Amino acid sequence: MKIKNTKMLTGYLGHFIIRLSVFLLFFYLYLTDRENIWTKVSTPVWKEFNPHALIWFNFMLIIISHFFPTKLITMGVRKSQEKYFDPVENYSRTGLLEIVKKRNAGAWGVLIVWLLFNLIFGILYFCNVLKEADLFMLTVFFYLCDFICILFFCPFQTLIMKNRCCVNCRIYDWGHFMMFTPMLWIRSFFSWSLFLTSVVLLIHWEVKWAKNPERYWFGSNKNLQCANCKDKLCQIKRKLNGGRTPE
DSSP: OOOOOOOOHHHHHHHHHHHHHHHHHHHHHHHHHHHHHHHHHHOOTTSSSSSSGHHHHHHHHHHHHHHHHHHHHHHHHHTTGGGGGHHHHHHOHHHHHHHHHHHHHHHHHHHHHHHHHHHHHHHHHHHHHHHHOHHHHHHHHHHHHHHHHTTOOOIIIIIIIIIIIIOTTGGGGHHHHHHHHGGGSSSHHHHHHHHHHHHHHHHHHHHHHHOOGGGTTTTTTOOOOSGOSSSSSHHHHHHHHTOOOOO
């Protein structure tokens, strides 16, 4: 399988490299200055300018950008908008209903697994086994994993959702909620502002799904069909998976 270079794939690989660099930078700071890294990143710049604190603006910007997705963002996000719905003629309403039931069941499965997984970190934090710096690094790791899931391997896609690609993913815009879940446990402006904004984005996505599920399924939206896909973000993932496609 030869990988076709697309603007979206090139852009997302570039973003992955940036996220990897951010992760490595903060991981180095975590190893060398663990006691002070949380204080540095969580102190608002209007109180004391610190370049470490700019990570908050980076995080917040990527959340807000998904409320107003442009063509620089994959169809996986843009499909929620009416202008990107190109209806399949006479698509099966029964098929759509079955997909809705199947995708909702998968979404509940992912939510339960994710919350239980992060509950472990919350318990360890309140037992003083983990510190703020540890939960922050966990968030930065999830920040990197977001693009690993898009480009290389997604355990939720493979094991629970079983959708054919990210463009068709029912929970694509859950990424930021999942990314900032560790911040729920820390009482600070830095942590709760990010977590609560990501929850608003999650609700925004779910409302759109509930109102217009036909926009999210390749069986009813031509823009989500492989033949019409311009993103081609699944290529590396499919190659690593031996070319196999779910559904």
